[in-house]
Amino acid sequence: MVSQLHSNGSVEEEDSNDQTYSISDLTIGTKDQKLNFEKYLNPIILPNQNHNQSYFKNLKNLKNKHEYIFVINWVYQFRAFLKPLGSESFDVDLFELELLNYFPDLNSKVLFINKLKLSILKFLEPTTKYELDDFEKIVYLWFRNLTPISFEEEYNDENMEEEEEIKEEGDEIKEEKLEIQQEDQQDFNPKNLPKFDYLLIEDKFKTLYVIINYISKNHKFRSWISNQSNNLPDFSRIDPIxxxxxxxxxxxxxxxxxxxxxxxxxxxxxxxxxxxxxxxxxxxxxxxxxxxxxxxxxxxxxxxxxxxxxxxxxxxxxxxxxxxxxxxxxxxxxxxxxKSQIIENFFENEIKKRKFLISKKKEIQLANLLAVRKRSLRLREKEKT
Known part of the structure; x- marks a missing residue:
């Protein structure tokens, strides 16, 4: 069972176990690799890959879109540019689960998506310290109607495609941002902006795509790439197999x-x-x-x-x-x-994902128990008085 946060804020427990597969289906891997993997086969299929989930079809289509591939690949390869993400481990499946709000009860600082959001704020506004709650406001001030984090009448997919060139010119974005800040902001209330956490996962990727695409065209990133590559052309290039x-x-x-x-x-x-x-x-x-x-x-x-x-x-x-x-x-x-290296890497990653889910499930259960205990203590104290 895992917890899922719905758009209305409610949390529902869903069974992510899909019995379609079993360890006996695997023809790859050594006996020891299979035995080790079998210890963590709960769930057999991760929730974001379960055909029985209502969002499965939309997520499957999303995985074939350019925006999704660009964002995930960029984070895998270049997250070290956004300090301090370089020291953070990253996994595509766990990231998808975070964006699907499967860990609503965890400390917000634990989730990679929140670390990514803070790193983005630090890049956009390096001289100011912002909190997670400021993310929507800063994204709107920088990118206006280019992302779903805008007012409903401003944003649509066609508009985003038509104005995508703006992201390539950092100066234009800065000028537009200053114009917004200088405008009469009586009608602008950041609290009225859509919250990133409550967007559909498709819209979350659209938002991240606009931001990361802008970062990738920034001169600071290009300089960083040049320094990292040591003049090796294959550092940032991905060749087909x-x-x-x-x-x-x-x-x-x-x-x-x-x-x-x-x-x-x-x-x-x-x-x-x-x-x-x-x-x-x-x-x-x-x-x-x-x-x-x-x-x-x-x-x-x-x-x-x-x-x-x-x-x-x-x-x-x-x-x-x-x-x-x-x-x-x-x-x-x-x-x-x-190849043995690719197969071994696959087994290791699948085990790591499930270990993470098991540990986070225990954290959520512990947090819930502590919350119940505190509530019971408050009720007892109230009865005494």
Whole structure:
């Protein structure tokens, strides 16, 4: 059982145990790895991956969106830029559970999302010390209607897409922020802004995407990247483990496979592009190629780039390996994935997640017991008087 905080503030206990899988299903891993994993198989499937949850379909679709992948990958790779996150461990599943409000009774300082929010405030306003309660106000002052943390009549997805270029110019954002601060703020009350914790998880990622995208374009971050990389070009670059050209709907497309998030999830990125017909002979070539080939023929819109999450946990990873094992076309992927280091890392991470859930469940239970005991003591003291 785990606690979930609903938008109305109520907490409901939900059974996250999904009996679809068992340890006997695994064909990967050594005997010792399976025995060790079996000790922590409660829950078998983490709540954020449970098909029976009402939010599962929306979360599944979210995981295939560019904003989600960008945010999670950035935090995995570059969180050290936002001090003091460099010393904090990070796991995609536990982060999703935090954003789904599965730990409402925990001390707010324990959660990674709150540490991330404080680090963002420190980056945006380095000379001022802010608390978590200031997060919505500062985000609004900096980004206005670019995030869901704005007034209802201001924000919509189309508006965010149209004004996305603003994030690339830090000076423009600062000027806009100063304008807001200088305006008559009689109608502006930060308490009327939507609270980040009560947003849908999709809107939380939209908010984080806008902020982190802005940070990634900041000159301080670029300087930090240069210092960290030591002139190594592969520091911030992620190369596909496999790619090939296919024909999709009678049009050429490129498939690329990326191993992301501490090698725990595999994504397939499909890019559809316009076919460029190259003349077979010099004689049939256009006299002026710049005029003959229009610029839009080389453009690839975001609509033509599709991400697909291929596996989400160790059981799906096992199924995927079994599925592609005898597929000659996908044999290179199988050879890249079926490695002892990757499999061992998978088992270790799955155990760490469950250890965390077990410890946090005990913390919540202890906090509830203490709250009940304090209430009982107050009632006794009241009866005496």
């Amino acid at each position: 496999y790619s090939n050209i296919i024909t999709k709907n009678n049009a050429p497309a490129r498939e690329e496979y990326y191993l992301l998030f501490d090698n725990q999830r595999l994504y397939k990125r499909t890019i559809k592009y316009n076919e460029i017909k190259v003349p077979k002979t010099l004689k049939s070539s256009p006299q002026d190629p710049n005029e003959y080939y229009k610029p839009e023929q080389f453009d690839i819109s975001q609509q033509n780039i599709k991400f697909e999450l291929l596996y989400n946990n160790i059981f799906e990873f096992n199924e995927y390996l079994t599925k592609i094992k005898n597929n000659k076309a996908l044999k290179p992927i199988y050879m890249k994935l079926y």
